[in-house]
Amino acid sequence: MAEDSIRVLAWSERTEPKEVYPEGINGAVARLLNGCKGVTAVTSALSDPEQGVSRKALDDCDVLVWFGHMKHEKVSDETVERIVKAVKENGMGFLGLHSTHFARPYRALMGTTCAWRTYVEDGKSALIRVVSPEHPIAEGVSEFTIPQEEWYGEPYDVPEPEAVIIEGIYNDGKEVARDGLVWTVGKGRVFYFRPGHETYPIYFMPQVQRILENGVRWLAGARRENA
Ligand code: ZN
Numbered sequence: 001m002a003e004d005s006i007r008v009l010a011w012s013e014r015t016e017p018k019e020v021y022p023e024g025i026n027g028a029v030a031r032l033l034n035g036c037k038g039v040t041a042v043t044s045a046l047s048d049p050e051q052g053v054s055r056k057a058l059d060d061c062d063v064l065v066w067f068g069h070m071k072h073e074k075v076s077d078e079t080v081e082r083i084v085k086a087v088k089e090n091g092m093g094f095l096g097l098h099s100t101h102f103a104r105p106y107r108a109l110m111g112t113t114c115a116w117r118t119y120v121e122d123g124k125s126a127l128i129r130v131v132s133p134e135h136p137i138a139e140g141v142s143e144f145t146i147p148q149e150e151w152y153g154e155p156y157d158v159p160e161p162e163a164v165i166i167e168g169i170y171n172d173g174k175e176v177a178r179d180g181l182v183w184t185v186g187k188g189r190v191f192y193f194r195p196g197h198e199t200y201p202i203y204f205m206p207q208v209q210r211i212l213e214n215g216v217r218w219l220a221g222a223r224r225e226n227a
Contacts, residue, residue: 006220008033008041009061011052013071016198025067025097025196028203029212036213046071051079058086062220063093065212068103069198075104084108088186093219095212097203098196101152106192109185110159116152120171121197123148127169128179128195128207137165137180137191137214144207150197152177158192159183166211168195180211182218189222191215 010033012026021028030041042061044052058064064083068075083105086092096106101114126149130138151170154177165180179194193215196202203209 005038005040006063006216006224007061008039008063008065008216008220009053009057010041010043010065011045012043012067013046013069013074015070016067020199020201021203025198025203026065029065029067029097032203032209032212033216036216039213039216046074051076053079053082055082058082058092059090061092062223063095063216065095065097065216066100066103066105067097067196067198069099072103080104080108087188087190091187091189091223091225093188093216093222094185094190095215095219096190096192098194098198101156101192101194106190109190110183112159113157116154116156116177118153119150120153121150122171123150123200124171125149126151126195127173129167129169130165131167132163132165135163135165135182136218137182137211139214141166141207141210141214144205146195146200146202146205146208148200149195149202151175152194154178180215184222187222189219191219 010026010030012024026043033039033041126146161181164178168179183190
């Protein structure tokens with residue numbers, strides 16, 4: 001591993017369907033990132049010792065990518081504390097994917113309920129639009145369509161973001177949601193990426209992968225600038 005390589009820990013509770021994600025969402029994200037120049041990713045899961053996020057594992061990563069859905073409440077207080085400390089005090093980046101909006105570490109970082117108004121799994125298409133083209137996370141990303149998705153409706157109870165990078169247009173154009181938002185929390189950065197309902201292969205889409213790669217590079221910036 002190159003000394004200046006961005007180190008990523010991709011975590012999942014592993015409830016995503018094996019037919020869609022044979023290696024898990026964490027495995028798919030790590031595989032994608034390991035194909036990106038200057039990025040090295042490893043995976044862990046809820047069932048691992050210390051729930052896959054030991055102090056050492058967090059010390060050894062610049063960015064933690066998190067996918068939670070049905071097992072949020074299995075994540076312990078100690079795990080939440082370790083993650084929050086790593087972000088706030090050590091500048092670790094945190095990328096929350098889709099249903100991670102209700103993950104305990106994410107809610108602890110946000111300090112709000114993180115609830116959306118509604119959740120509709122209609123399997124219809126979503127139009128994703130870049131609204132902050134100057135932001136590094138939007139680099140090389142243009143408007144695209146996700147063929148099948150679940151939508152979450154605004155309002156979304158999170159603190160005012162520093163930037164909204166992308167928005168999603170759902171329900172035949174009737175709903176607009178902030179689909180990519182960023183914050184600074186203590187010394188660290190947080191990026192929430194809403195697309196990615198686990199029954200559709202959304203994290204294999206090249207444009208989505210570009211956003212995830214850009215996101216990881218941007219999230220890693222805080223720790224690397226402080227180093
Ligand atoms: Zn979902």
